[in-house]
Amino acid sequence: MNLFLFYATSPKFGISIDKISKRKGHQDFATVVCNIEPGLLLEVTDSHQQKEIIEVLKQQPIEVRERVDEVSVDMWGGLPNTSLVFDRFHVMRLVNEELNTVR
Structure with a gap:
């Protein structure tokens, strides 16, 4: 079953793309793609490489890809023809790092 088709019920929808560690303390990552509004899982990929x-x-x-109008990411780029939204965790991390350099 194609979860994108099943859960993407509105004409336009946003997705969130983020990496997760498969095991705590390890550098083995997967990437999760969620529908932002209801917070439903759409895809899990065994990689965290953008390409x-x-x-x-x-x-x-x-027809599904054209309906994605917003992508929330951890500052790695995004997808063509979409609004790019950086998640606040990563934005605040950068702000705090910069604040620490000027203190």
């Missing part, structure tokens, strides 16, 4: 994630997302039908 590989985009290739997985390109496997979705074009």
